Amino acid sequence: MGEAQTDTPILGPEYADAFLMAAEVHARQVRKGSQIPYLAHLMAVSALVLDFGGDEGCAIAALLHDTVEDSDDGWAMEARIRARFGDRVADIVMACSDAVAVPGEPKPPWHARKQRYIAELETASHDALLVSACDKLHNARAVLGDLRLHGDALWQRFSTRSGPDQVWYYRSVADVFSRRLPGPLADELQRVVGMMAELELELRQPDSRLATED
Numbered sequence: 001m002g003e004a005q006t007d008t009p010i011l012g013p014e015y016a017d018a019f020l021m022a023a024e025v026h027a028r029q030v031r032k033g034s035q036i037p038y039l040a041h042l043m044a045v046s047a048l049v050l051d052f053g054g055d056e057g058c059a060i061a062a063l064l065h066d067t068v069e070d071s072d073d074g075w076a077m078e079a080r081i082r083a084r085f086g087d088r089v090a091d092i093v094m095a096c097s098d099a100v101a102v103p104g105e106p107k108p109p110w111h112a113r114k115q116r117y118i119a120e121l122e123t124a125s126h127d128a129l130l131v132s133a134c135d136k137l138h139n140a141r142a143v144l145g146d147l148r149l150h151g152d153a154l155w156q157r158f159s160t161r162s163g164p165d166q167v168w169y170y171r172s173v174a175d176v177f178s179r180r181l182p183g184p185l186a187d188e189l190q191r192v193v194g195m196m197a198e199l200e201l202e203l204r205q206p207d208s209r210l211a212t213e214d
Contacts, residue, residue: 011056014085018060021084025067025077032157033146041138042066048134052185054127060085061092062131068093069107074100088127095120095128096135110159114169121176129181133189136173140192143170147196152203163200170196 022042029038046062054062064081071077074097082090098117099107107113121132143166146154155163170193177186 011059015056015060015063017084018063018089021080022063022067025071029070031142033150033154038066041142044138045131045134048138048185049131052130052134054130054134057085057088058092058127058130061089061096061127062134064089064093065096065131065135068097069099069101071101073103075102077101091125092128092131095124096132110165114172118169118172118176121173121180124180126181129177130185132173133177133181133185136170136177137185137189137192140170140189140196144192144196144199147199147203152200163204167193167197167200 023039026038026042030036031038031041042063042065045065046059049058049062064085067077067081068074078090078094078100081093098113101107121129124132143154152163155161155166158166160166174186174189174193177189
């Protein structure tokens with residue numbers, strides 16, 4: 001028996017355009033410490049958004065959620081998104097960005113960016129919370145898997161090179177989602193982050209077999 005069908009396409013030309021825009025911005029990027037195309041992360045986040053009940057607009061924003069951070073000019077990218085996909089999608093993307101790329105300028109320091117992001121989640125829209133939570137869930141799953149494979153050498157891939165910093169960040173955002181977006185998505189993120197935190201603590205013990213260089 002074939003899959004159930006709708007009378008009209010659920011994901012239309014705008015979704016395809018968003019995919020092409022994401023592919024343009026992230027064409028040369030790979031996931032930290034791997035040769036996995038960064039686009040795979042954006043596809044996964046968009047799929048999670050749809051799995052957890054998001055509509056096409058949220059799924060489009062998921063594909064584009066890192067473009068403002070990772071393009072050559074974040075403000076110009078925001079304008080492109082707003083002109084092509086409308087204010088709702090652009091607002092979600094901006095809410096999911098912890099920095100805006102400015103030509104010739106570095107990003108603000110890591111802790112400042114993350115603290116601001118956590119604070120802004122407290123007033124973010126439901127749509128932005130959904131996309132952000134799916135982003136964090138996919139990232140947390142990847143971190144947990146790589147932590148099992150590589151031990152605490154994994155943290156060298158990150159700007160702070162600190163397991164406790166990463167655990168603090170993921171726990172902080174997971175707690176916000178549990179309060180502001182209660183349900184299966186927030187519960188799953190808490191479960192994964194809890195496993196990450198337990199393993200990170202175990203790896204810091206002197207006798208841990210995984211606390212070795214990759």
